[in-house]
Amino acid sequence: MATNLALDDKLINEAVRVSGHRTKKAAVTHALTEYIERHKQQAIVDLFGKLDLPPAGEMKRQRNAARGTRRPSKKS
Numbered sequence: 001m002a003t004n005l006a007l008d009d010k011l012i013n014e015a016v017r018v019s020g021h022r023t024k025k026a027a028v029t030h031a032l033t034e035y036i037e038r039h040k041q042q043a044i045v046d047l048f049g050k051l052d053l054p055p056a057g058e059m060k061r062q063r064n065a066a067r068g069t070r071r072p073s074k075k076s
Contacts, residue, residue: 012024021027054062 007028012027015027015031016022016024019027019030021030
């Protein structure tokens with residue numbers, strides 16, 4: 001999709017230089033991809049402390065119980 005944008009020449013030139021991409025299009029595409037990924041990651045980080053999760057290992061115990069398998073107990 002062709003799009004015309006008024007970009008800061010210094011900014012786009014530096015993006016091309018530091019990224020190592022050969023074209024402005026490649027640098028902008030890479031930058032947008034990273035931007036999107038960072039925002040997706042932040043959305044996940046924002047969920048920390050907001051979800052009610054079972055204690056560590058409980059989900060695995062439930063999964064094993066449903067399969068009829070048990071992990072051998074550790075001997076001290």
